[in-house]
Every structure is written in C-alpha cells, then in structure tokens.
Amino acid sequence: MISLNILEISYLIASLTFILGLKMLSHPDSARKGNLLAAAGMGIAVLATLVLYQDFDAGKGLNYGLIFLGLVIGTIIGTIMAKKVQMTAMPQMVSFFNGMGGACAALIAIIEFQHHQHAEITGFDGELLVMLLGLLIGSVSFSGSMIAYGKLEGKIKDKVLPMNQAVNMLLLLTVTGLIAYQMFAGSDPVLFYVLLGVALIYGILFVMPIGGADMPVVISLLNSFTGIAAAFGGFLYDNKAMLTGGILVGSAGTILTILMCKAMNRSLTNVLLGAFGGSTATSSKSG
Amino acid sequence: MEAILNYIGTNMEMVYFLILAILLGVEVISNVPAILHTPLMSGANAIHGVVVVGAIIVMLQASPDNYLALVVGFLAVIVGTLNVIGGFVVTDRMLEMFKKKPKKS
Numbered sequence: 291m292i293s294l295n296i297l298e299i300s301y302l303i304a305s306l307t308f309i310l311g312l313k314m315l316s317h318p319d320s321a322r323k324g325n326l327l328a329a330a331g332m333g334i335a336v337l338a339t340l341v342l343y344q345d346f347d348a349g350k351g352l353n354y355g356l357i358f359l360g361l362v363i364g365t366i367i368g369t370i371m372a373k374k375v376q377m378t379a380m381p382q383m384v385s386f387f388n389g390m391g392g393a394c395a396a397l398i399a400i401i402e403f404q405h406h407q408h409a410e411i412t413g414f415d416g417e418l419l420v421m422l423l424g425l426l427i428g429s430v431s432f433s434g435s436m437i438a439y440g441k442l443e444g445k446i447k448d449k450v451l452p453m454n455q456a457v458n459m460l461l462l463l464t465v466t467g468l469i470a471y472q473m474f475a476g477s478d479p480v481l482f483y484v485l486l487g488v489a490l491i492y493g494i495l496f497v498m499p500i501g502g503a504d505m506p507v508v509i510s511l512l513n514s515f516t517g518i519a520a521a522f523g524g525f526l527y528d529n530k531a532m533l534t535g536g537i538l539v540g541s542a543g544t545i546l547t548i549l550m551c552k553a554m555n556r557s558l559t560n561v562l563l564g565a566f567g568g569s570t571a572t573s574s575k576s577g
Numbered sequence: 578m579e580a581i582l583n584y585i586g587t588n589m590e591m592v593y594f595l596i597l598a599i600l601l602g603v604e605v606i607s608n609v610p611a612i613l614h615t616p617l618m619s620g621a622n623a624i625h626g627v628v629v630v631g632a633i634i635v636m637l638q639a640s641p642d643n644y645l646a647l648v649v650g651f652l653a654v655i656v657g658t659l660n661v662i663g664g665f666v667v668t669d670r671m672l673e674m675f676k677k678k679p680k681k682s
Binding site for chain 2: 395
C-alpha cells in the first residue's frame with residue numbers, strides 16, 4: 291500500500307514538472323531549464339513505474355528484461371539520432387519522434403484490445419471507446435508524422451491526389467462508422483484492425499496535400515493529436531501522469547498550432563485544406 | 578444513455594482532471610514569443626512521450642507466455658523511449674543554439 295502511494299506521489303511530481311516545464315519553455319530565459327525539469331519529471335515517472343507498479347509478481351523476469359532492453363535500445367537510438375541531426379533538419383526530427391509517440395499509443399491500444407476481448411461487458415463500454423479513440427488518433431498521428439518527416443527530408447514529393455478532400459471526408463466518415471458500430475454491437479477484432487488500417491491511410495492522405503512551408507503547423511497539430519492519444523492511455527490505466535502530460539500537450543499544442551498559423555498570417559483551415567499551400571511554399575519560408 | 582451517464586459518474590474525478598488540464602494547457606503557453614514556437618513544440622513533443630509509462634504498464638501486466646503482447650509491448654517501449662529521449666535531446670540542442678545568439682527582442 292505504501293509503495294502504491296509513493297507511486298501516485300511520483301506521478302504527481304511528474305505532472306507538476308510537466309506543467310512548470312511547459313510554462314518555463316514559453317519564456318526565453320528559462321526555456322532550457324524548463325526542458326530539463328520536464329525531462330527529470332519524466333525520469334521519475336518511468337523509474338517509479340518500473341520499481342513500484344503493483345501488478346508484478348514472480349515469473350515475470352522476461353517482462354522486466356524486455357522492458358530494460360527496450361528502454362536501452364530506445365535511449366541509444368534516440369540520443370544518436372537527436373545528436374547527429376543537422377540544425378536545419380530539426381522540424382522533421384520532431385515530426386519523427388512525434389510519430390513514434392503516436393505509434394506507442396496505438397500499440398498500447400492493440401494490446402489492451404486483446405485483453406479486452408476476454409472481458410464480458412454489457413451496456414455502454416467506455417473502456418472500448420477510449421481504446422478505439424486511442425488507436426485512431428495514435429495511428430493517424432503516426433502515419434501523418436511519417437509523411438511530414440518524409441516530405442521535409444525530400445523523400446516524398448508533394449502530390450495532390452484527385453478528390454483528396456472528398457476521399458478524406460469519406461475516410462473520416464468510415465472511422466466514425468467503425469467506432470459507432472462497435473460501440474453498439476460490441477468489439478469486433480476484424481473491424482478493430484480495419485479501423486487501424488483506415489486510420490493509417492487517413493493520416494497519410496491528411497498530410498499529403500499540404501505544402502512544405504505549412505509543415506511546421508501540421509507537425510504541431512499532429513503533436514497535439516499524440517498528446518490526446520497519450521491522454522486516452524492515461525484514462526485507460528487511471529494514470530495521472532499520462533493524463534496530465536497528454537492533455538497538457540493536447541491543449542497547449544492546439545493553441546500553439548493556432549499561434550503558429552497567426553504568425554504566418556494564415557488560418558488553420560487554409561493550411562489544412564492546402565488551399566494555396568503549394569504555391570506559397572517558396573515565398574513564405576522565413577521560420 | 579443511462580449507461581453513458583453512469584460511466585461519466587464513476588469517472589467524475591478524471592473528467593474534472595481532464596477539463597482543468599485543458600484550461601491549464603491553454604493558459605500556460607498563451608504568451609509565448611514567436612521565436613520559441615518550434616522549441617516549445619519540440620518540448621511538448623517530448624512531454625507526450627509520457628505514453629511510454631503506459632507501455633511499461635502493459636508489459637508489466639502481460640503474462641510471460643503471451644508472446645504477442647510481449648512483442649508488441651516491447652516495440653511500444655522502444656518507440657515510446659525514442660519519443661522521450663529524442664524529444665528532450667532535440668529540444669535541448671535547439672535551445673542551446675538560442676543561447677549563443679545575441680538576444681533578439
């Protein structure tokens with residue numbers, strides 16, 4: 291019981307560092323310290339979960355081994371990538387890491403769905419809704435961020451498909467239908483993976499028509515998407531650190547997206563519909 | 578309808594949390610200068626890497642003979658850690674660059 295309380299307090303400390311870190315990041319003098327503060331809070335949350343989370347028991351040595359291995363691999367690759375990247379290539383790096391976060395949220399939803407299959411639930415299934423939304427937003431954020439990364443790296447060319455907006459609308463209706471159907475008729479493994487597929491395609495087509503100069507705005511938007519996906523994870527586990535971190539980024543990211551649009555003298559709808567994104571791509575790149 | 582209300586009722590604490598955190602997020606960054614837009618985006622990107630905590634919980638809950646969960650969870654831990662570490666290091670490098678320049682208004 292004591293360890294559980296310490297775990298909750300660690301999450302409280304982590305949440306506080308996220309809030310203060312974000313606040314400090316928005317002032318030039320304290321920005322760097324704010325980043326380090328949030329990183330320290332993140333370290334506390336991860337360590338506390340590893341050491342204090344209640345569900346562990348004997349015979350899970352393999353699980354611990356894999357977690358440590360995953361943490362080590364992620365740390366090494368992440369550090370190397372972040373250290374090596376050129377200063378001019380920073381935005382696509384942010385986009386790449388953002389996509390990784392989205393993928394993480396989607397993968398969590400997939401495993402939780404497997405567990406959920408065995409549960410008998412009647413009536414409104416809030417947990418399923420949270421899972422489906424986490425999967426949807428996480429995978430849209432993943433595939434969208436990867437396209438944004440590819441476009442900024444110059445690996446993917448700007449290409450507007452015929453009827454792109456109409457197709458996007460159709461996909462959006464499809465995912466809404468898939469979620470609504472499962473809410474009424476109960477969870478269905480096939481439809482779950484169809485939802486995953488459609489969400490990935492939607493993410494690609496969502497970013498595809500947007501011009502290169504508008505990309506930072508889109509990355510910021512996808513960033514807040516991932517935040518929301520993380521928050522759904524927090525809802526699933528009743529985890530306050532995930533909830534605060536996710537929601538904070540979700541709302542702050544949305545406001546930041548709007549501020550960035552304003553700084554470029556564009557409206558968000560304008561950017562998203564790609565109305566003249568392609569044509570201004572060369573002229574408005576001032577950063 | 579009643580079931581939905583029940584669900585909200587049992588999770589009321591979380592719903593409060595949600596709403597307050599949304600307002601806080603808006604409030605916290607509302608006065609950011611344009612020069613800090615990209616570092617702030619990058620910092621926020623690192624913070625939502627907290628989703629890695631969820632990946633660790635998934636792994637701790639998975640039974641050792643559930644290989645599908647272990648493999649997917651392992652991947653989740655890797656990509657989540659990438660998000661956290663990469664995010665913070667990139668942000669730090671960006672802000673380091675700001676320091677060296679003479680201050681702009």
